[in-house]
Amino acid sequence: MKEIYRKTSKVSFIGGxxxxxxxxxxxxxxxxxxxxxxxxxxxxxxxxxxLIGAGFYFxxxxxxxxxxxxxxxxxxxxxxxxxxxxxxxALLPKMYNxxxxxxxxxxxxxxxxxxxxxxxxxxxxxxxxxxPVHYDILDTSGQRIAAFTIRDNVKRYELSLRxxxxxxxxxxxxxLGKSALKNRGILYHADGAVWREIExxxxxxxIDVKDEEGKMTASYRFGIFPYAMNPAFVSTAHHEHVKLGxxxxxxxxxxxxxxxxxxxxx
Numbered sequence: 001m002k003e004i005y006r007k008t009s010k011v012s013f014i015g016g017x018x019x020x021x022x023x024x025x026x027x028x029x030x031x032x033x034x035x036x037x038x039x040x041x042x043x044x045x046x047x048x049x050x051l052i053g054a055g056f057y058f059x060x061x062x063x064x065x066x067x068x069x070x071x072x073x074x075x076x077x078x079x080x081x082x083x084x085x086x087x088x089x090a091l092l093p094k095m096y097n098x099x100x101x102x103x104x105x106x107x108x109x110x111x112x113x114x115x116x117x118x119x120x121x122x123x124x125x126x127x128x129x130x131x132p133v134h135y136d137i138l139d140t141s142g143q144r145i146a147a148f149t150i151r152d153n154v155k156r157y158e159l160s161l162r163x164x165x166x167x168x169x170x171x172x173x174x175x176l177g178k179s180a181l182k183n184r185g186i187l188y189h190a191d192g193a194v195w196r197e198i199e200x201x202x203x204x205x206x207i208d209v210k211d212e213e214g215k216m217t218a219s220y221r222f223g224i225f226p227y228a229m230n231p232a233f234v235s236t237a238h239h240e241h242v243k244l245g246x247x248x249x250x251x252x253x254x255x256x257x258x259x260x261x262x263x264x265x266x
Contacts, residue, residue: 009059014052083242102232
């Protein structure tokens, strides 16, 4: 979380300075009077103040976190029983999964060496619209744990998960027409056999996924975050939390990482 606050502060300062420069240039070269176009100058000023204020706020949040809090945690997928997704302010989409103290466990980001990586600068292409986009799941040392591809052919999302050597692990298909109001889709094994049928309970995305024995394998509740009062998280209100079943396999955990990334990345 310390790294996220640092980058958020930096982006806010850059935006505030940009708005300030725009306001100055507009005042000298475009301002005709407050009654004429003064609203533009006022909006630029307010925008600059808000962004610079946010920059100082997140700078303070960054400095308050201890060195212990910012240390990376070793990832053990066998012991991973929850997902706490945090989006990182960056030109390309990037998301951390952190532990209850805000320490990073792994990162999801566009795969390097792929042309589609640079298309993700545009929000339209982040979820593979027309052109498939590839993402890597990386540990804190930058080593690839797994990778997945998102394809959106206008009619459906198709996600494919592969391990670090490229072997197909699972696929997930979600028809856009059937999931317009709430997320629903089917998770398949690598051989094409149905693994899980997944359907949200509401438009907010609340969901419980259960196995053949009725045991919970994944659960999500919109707006519920059990670590909201921990020092690492109090400076921002938007957090995503997914509970994973303690009995499920590493392959199924990776499949849920892929699916909830699609649903929760915004």
